[in-house]
Amino acid sequence: MTTHQNNTNNQSTQAINSQLADLLNEAKKVDQEIDETNKEASVEMTDLEVKIGESIKNVEQIYSDLDQIEKDSGDKLDKLVLQQAEDLASE
Amino acid sequence: MSLEHLPPSPSVPEEKKPEVPEVPEVPEVPEVPEVPEVPEVLVEKKRGGIQEFSLDAIRNRDFFLSSENQGFFHKMSEGGKKLAAQLYAGLDRITGVKRIVGKMGIAYNQSLVDHHRKKAVGFKSEMDGLNLEVKAFDRSIIEIQSLVESFKQEGVPDVESLALKLKDIEQQKKYLLYQKDKTQSQIEKRVNKMKLFTNERDRVADRLIDHYNEKLEPMEKELENLQKYKDQTDLLVVVTEAKHNEQIARLGGIEKQKRQCVEALRGIGMSEKEIKKFEGVKALDEFLAQGRKKLKKEKQNLNLTKKKAEINQKIAKVDAKANPYRDKREEFTRVKEGRPKEMDMETRQRGQEFEGEETISSHIRGQQSESSYTTGEETVEKREGRERLKTSSFVSGWNTYLQEKNGKNKVPLNGMLDKKDFLTVTRLLGDEKLNFKDLKKILIGYYNFKKMLTKELKENIGNFLLERIKV
DSSP, rough: OOEEEEEEEEHHHHHHHHHHHHHHHHHHHHHHHHHHHHHHHHHHHHHHHHHHHHHHHHHHHHHHHHHHHHHHHHHHHHHHHHHHHHHHHOO | OGGGSSOOOOOOOOOOOOOOOOOOOOOOOOOOOOOSSSSHHHHHHHTTTOOOOOOOHHHHHHHOOOOOHHHHHHSSOHHHHHHHHHTTTTTGSSGGGGGHHHHHHHOHHHHHHHHHHHHHHHHHHHHHHHHHHHHHHHHHHHHHHHHHHHHHHHTTOOOOHHHHHHHHHHHHHHHHHHHHHHHHHHHHHHHHHHHHHHHHHHHHHHHHHHEEEEEEEHHHHHHHHHHHHHHHHHHHHHHHHHHHHHHHHHHHHHHHHHHHHHHHHHHHHHHHHHHHOOOOHHHHHHHHHHHHHHHHHHHHHHHHHHHHHHHHHHHHHHHHHHHHHHHHHHHHHHHHTTOOOOOOOOOTTTTOOOOSSSOOOOOTTTSSSSSEEEEEEEEEEHHHOOOOOEEEHHHHHHHHHHHHHTTTTSSSOTTTTHHHHHHHHTTTTTEEEHHHHHHHHHHHHHHHHHTTTHHHHHHHHHHHHHHHHHH
């Protein structure tokens, strides 16, 4: 191999090396972005899960309150109806 | 003049109305709101042929009564129990959630009020008869008094017997007045009983309806929040998947360029062994493998699709439970106001029980399936997945498309994107290159989250991307 050929090869190798270094930087950047994307998604998903959990808890509490109100009202209506039935039957 | 001139014994005239002063008015029987004769929930049961009741029915099926009311029921007379059994017939066959509507229907059963009303009307007729009799007596008393006076002046003998007769009539009148008072008390007692019952019943029903109104408002608010969170989750999943796809694409691009570098190294005479040991190639190979591995692992860890499905399932479940409460509020008001049930109502579609993963489908009837569109030799779907565009360029392009579509119309188009808001909501930076398929999903997710998604917008998004791909 001539000196000229050696020089040319060296230059080519350097150029390829530089290109590979750029690609490595780009790969590192992507790697960092993967971390950021996942971290962000994880935080946001956790936040949403907490909010959803709270809302579901609130709605379930409302259902429970309504069930209790229904039960109380139903018992009162029963009492009234039974009293009326007894009243009317005794006449 | 003799006693023959005496007026006939007072009797109730058939047509001629007495002109004596009015006696106190018998209280009017209050108007009771018209309610269905039998609660609607029971009508159905009647159709089923189970209207015949037995005392055992309520004895054995009194589980819907509270222990206090059961105690009362067992102490009731046989007649009272029978009547209660009649009223409650069929209630045990009404499903749990609707039982309160059935109970309200029973309390608003017209027969309960009708019984009081009939009794009150009977007393009222009796009272009217007594009034007429009293008035007839009054008329006779006046006439006899006048006769006694004129006999006295004329010196007619035996006026005393006439005076005795007058006394007798007055006594009879007193007795009638006593009877009248008694009847009036019975009417008042009956009316009061009816009023007490209807007032107490209305008070319980109103309190129930008020509570419902009070509670349903925050319930709807929370369900709205849940819907918002669901849309936000959908958007998060779509955006994260789009970012992952972009990262995979970028890693693929780096790999492709690396292969070109390797080819160049071969070109300058480097052996395969030397290339493998070449620092730049080695480091890049390691990073690319690490990146792919990390991406795969993180996607598994995040498991967004599974989480999204779980969230959707939870929300759908809680939302579906809201429907019976919404319906019951309507039914309470209907029973209370005595409105007939509206038949053949369309079933509410909202909040149906979740059954598996929801899929976003934008297929429009009469329109060709998206995947069957072709541009040249490649399907649109394939090109949508392959072609990539910077998010910011996509937003600008979409806005321009909408403006051009709007032409000279100065009215702002529904769907124009506020770039800043779009990037904030989606947490995109603007410079990432996403494929068309993901951009489309993100745009639909964004409009959905903003409650702006319409059929027209969906069509426009599809047409816009089709045009972009053709370009």
